[in-house]
Amino acid sequence: MSTILVAADHAAHREHMAALLGEAGYRVVQAGRGDEAWVLLKDIQPDLLLTDVVLPGIDGFELAWRIAAEPALAHTRVVVSSTGFLEAEARQLAEACGVSDFIGKPVQREPLVDAVRDALAHPRPAADWDRYPPSNEVREQMRQANRKLHARVKELEDALRQARQLPYEDPLRDALTGLYNRGFGIDALRRELLRARRGEHSLAVLVGDIDHFAQVNEGLSRAAGDALLRSLGSCLGHTVRGEDVVCRYDGEQFMLLMPGACLEAATERAETLSLGLQQLRVLHEGQCIACPSLSFGVAVYPEHGDSAEELLQAADAALHLAKVKGRNRVETASPPASPRLPEWRNAC
Numbered sequence: 001m002s003t004i005l006v007a008a009d010h011a012a013h014r015e016h017m018a019a020l021l022g023e024a025g026y027r028v029v030q031a032g033r034g035d036e037a038w039v040l041l042k043d044i045q046p047d048l049l050l051t052d053v054v055l056p057g058i059d060g061f062e063l064a065w066r067i068a069a070e071p072a073l074a075h076t077r078v079v080v081s082s083t084g085f086l087e088a089e090a091r092q093l094a095e096a097c098g099v100s101d102f103i104g105k106p107v108q109r110e111p112l113v114d115a116v117r118d119a120l121a122h123p124r125p126a127a128d129w130d131r132y133p134p135s136n137e138v139r140e141q142m143r144q145a146n147r148k149l150h151a152r153v154k155e156l157e158d159a160l161r162q163a164r165q166l167p168y169e170d171p172l173r174d175a176l177t178g179l180y181n182r183g184f185g186i187d188a189l190r191r192e193l194l195r196a197r198r199g200e201h202s203l204a205v206l207v208g209d210i211d212h213f214a215q216v217n218e219g220l221s222r223a224a225g226d227a228l229l230r231s232l233g234s235c236l237g238h239t240v241r242g243e244d245v246v247c248r249y250d251g252e253q254f255m256l257l258m259p260g261a262c263l264e265a266a267t268e269r270a271e272t273l274s275l276g277l278q279q280l281r282v283l284h285e286g287q288c289i290a291c292p293s294l295s296f297g298v299a300v301y302p303e304h305g306d307s308a309e310e311l312l313q314a315a316d317a318a319l320h321l322a323k324v325k326g327r328n329r330v331e332t333a334s335p336p337a338s339p340r341l342p343e344w345r346n347a348c
Contacts, residue, residue, distance in 0.1 A: 003027045007037035007051040034058030053082040064097035068127035077119040098127035174248040177233025185247030203301040204258040204266030207315040211327040213252040227284040270296035270330040293328035304333040
């Protein structure tokens with residue numbers, strides 16, 4: 001299965017392309033900035049980079065030029081996208097930087113998938129070093145067009161937010177708990193899986209759920225439930241390792257990613273968290289609220305799955321089992337009937 005790195009600063013555009021490629025059977029990693037994309041390129045060495053022409057930090061053609069100059073990325077193809085009114089200039093830059101193909105915006109499924117498949121099926125074109133950069137004026141024209149577009153989008157978003165009287169929200173964070181949101185957590189899981197495969201190490205996924213949380217909302221108030229979630233999220237964010245990723249997974253559920261953790265270590269961490277969080281007390285409107293018990297489901301790569309979807313399904317199934325068995329407990333996922341363990345794991 002080929003790995004595609006999608007680089008685009010507009011989240012909706014990035015998610016759209018990632019979804020189309022995911023449906024076509026590709027593994028997808030996302031980056032919102034050019035400098036972030038360059039770090040990921042060197043780290044995971046994807047089969048193809050799908051990038052916007054203009055990105056914050058490093059633009060798409062600078063990325064293509066760097067790829068052409070990096071021997072470790074000799075297998076990485078590049079496909080770029082740009083708005084139609086800049087197509088001629090974008091194609092000129094693409095030819096100079098060794099880009100396999102060009103697609104216009106708005107991106108549609110068939111042209112996108114065809115361009116990616118064709119690029120992966122053929123060697124990457126050689127960069128024309130004499131023509132790069134072909135024209136500073138062209139590059140500046142594209143940057144100015146992009147800045148105007150983003151300024152207009154921001155004006156519209158600010159007007160809409162003011163009309164609805166909505167506060168600004170970090171698109172990567174859950175507004176209530178301050179933890180990363182579900183979308184970021186799933187993207188992080190995919191990235192950590194790529195690193196785990198490349199580095200030949202394990203990756204643990206913990207899904208935790210507050211037991212009988214509805215009783216807090218119904219017995220006290222929804223505001224009390226929100227106060228509890230805020231405090232619990234803050235505690236989780238301050239008790240995990242620096243390399244861990246914790247996010248609000250769904251409602252009163254949380255997901256924790258532990259790179260390098262084996263099943264035993266992950267299970268022990270879940271039990272420690274469960275015991276510690278039950279000691280949490282929240283003062284809300286003069287009333288002390290005790291945190292209910294928590295249940296956890298634990299799954300680990302590669303024992304319980306080779307993809308983000310398989311690991312999440314395994315962890316969810318283990319969490320469901322913990323609920324069935326009476327809650328306030330930690331359950332580990334059951335290995336598949338025919339586990340596909342890599343050679344490095346069989347040797348452990």
